[in-house]
Amino acid sequence: MRSVRARAALGATVVVALALVAAGLAALLVLRANLTDQAGLQAEVAARETAGQLALDVPYGRLETGDEEDHPVQVTDEDGRVVAVSKDLEAISGTGTDRVTPQPPPAAPEKGGDDGDRDDDDDDDGAGADPGRGEVSTDEPDFSNGTATVDGDRADYRFASVEATDSAGLTLTVHAGAPLAAEQRAVASVRAAMLAALPVVLLVVAGVTWLVTRRALRPVEDIRREMAAITASEDLSRRVPEPASRDEVARLARTTNETLTALESSVDRQRRFVADASHELRSPIASLRTQLEVGAAHPELLDVQGAVADTVRLQVLAADLLLLARLDAGERPGNARLELGALVREEVSQRTGDRIPVAVVVSAPEPGGLEVTGSRGQLARVIGNLLDNAQRHAVSSVTVEVRAERGGAVVAVTDDGAGVPESERTRIFERFVRLDDARARDDGGAGLGLAIARDVATRHGGRLTVAGAGERGARFELWLPGPR
Known part of the structure; x- marks a missing residue:
């Protein structure tokens, strides 16, 4: 994929897809947890209602468990035997035992039996119950997920387990369930909606990214097109x-x-x-x-x-x-350490054919004060070019002064010629430039000496400037930095 726009659109789509999937999973988990907690709360309420009846010694056969389809109930004793179940409960799982046939414990007191001393009215009124003597556990109930089959319909439930103690001291555990069908339907609906909306959102993101990137990169394409035209035309x-x-x-x-x-x-x-x-x-x-x-x-x-x-x-x-x-x-210039005063004296001593004698003045305030770093051949060439220029224009005198100045050394070449007009003091350092065009080329040189001198000075970290020398003449100053 060579297109920047395509890569940007694909990258943005992938990032948004990952973000939406992560956010969707998080939302589904939160939704499922909230709905499961609500089902658990309903199951706890149903379990505590049944446990309250057991604490009041309501006979097992007369327990009111509410809507058996919405809240299936299973009661077990301390040994795990099932002592009571809600009406039409045919199968159950997730409560610790899958039995649904009540088995009263052997030591269990008669609940609502016929003892001869009580008449039918006493049985109908629940005589023999001793309210207030049992109790319901206030501890946090245990929750679990399981299934139950009520009147032939099998469904998933959230079960809450609550303990109760009757008047005889028997501890019973009530397992009451609340259906998870609503939770499952809600989660399925939200998941379906997310899956249906995800491709649409990704298509929108990809399209918008493509258009925005295209608009943003349009100037780049204009630049590329113009550069291609420049390359083709060489203009x-x-x-x-x-x-x-x-x-x-x-x-x-x-x-x-x-x-x-x-x-x-x-x-x-x-x-x-x-x-x-x-x-x-x-x-x-x-x-x-x-x-x-x-x-x-x-x-x-x-x-x-x-x-x-x-x-x-x-x-x-x-x-x-x-x-x-x-x-x-x-x-790149060399890294040799040079004594500028000695280099100037050596260069002047070799110029035996000069028409005007060169006076050399070297002032060094301390040993090593005139040392510089660079290429000996190139710096000698600069000094030679400055002397050639002075000999070409001088009338009667050429002076070379070497001194230390501002962390470096200066070579100043002065002549008493016609000087350099102030308006031309920059142009004379250009290549093939002469201010004396009327002269023969044999006398005037090619116009490269000062250009070479400035280039060499610049590459050595220095500078070459020109100024007037009093009433007449020119003064060229070469400044070079000290050893580094």
């Missing part, structure tokens, strides 16, 4: 529709659009990078090819120095492009 300028709600779907749409924006920007940068790289590579390659072709046709006209310069420029450009590709691929 990253398109955006998915954002619902007006503030729920998870709306947040998903906004996040998707933000991702599309970032992807579009990344693809645009990549396209510009490829186009600019192709353009930058075309010039030295074309120049080198021209010189080689001229040299092949006229060896005496071969400009070896120019060919070497073009080759060097091509090599530097290729190295810059490879470094940018590694940075874009997420290359």
